[in-house]
Amino acid sequence: MDNTSCFHCGDDFGKNQIVFQEKSFCCNGCRTIFEIFSVNELTCYYDLQNSPRAIPKKVEAFNA
Numbered sequence: 040m041d042n043t044s045c046f047h048c049g050d051d052f053g054k055n056q057i058v059f060q061e062k063s064f065c066c067n068g069c070r071t072i073f074e075i076f077s078v079n080e081l082t083c084y085y086d087l088q089n090s091p092r093a094i095p096k097k098v099e100a101f102n103a
């Protein structure tokens with residue numbers, strides 16, 4: 040992932056970069072969604088998105 044893409048939606052954020060917890064977002068909507076995931080420990084959503092075939096460790100542990 041390069042440094043000009045929104046961490047949440049992957050859009051190029053251009054001049055509207057919003058930095059939150061060392062991640063970059065294109066808008067407050069994306070930042071807020073990340074914040075919600077983060078607060079609820081749902082950031083494994085991003086693992087799913089980045090590598091669709093991989094089973095997130097949390098899910099793996101849950102099934103074991």
Ligand SMILES: [Zn+2]
Pocket residue numbers: 045046047048049050064065066069
């Ligand atoms: Zn975005």
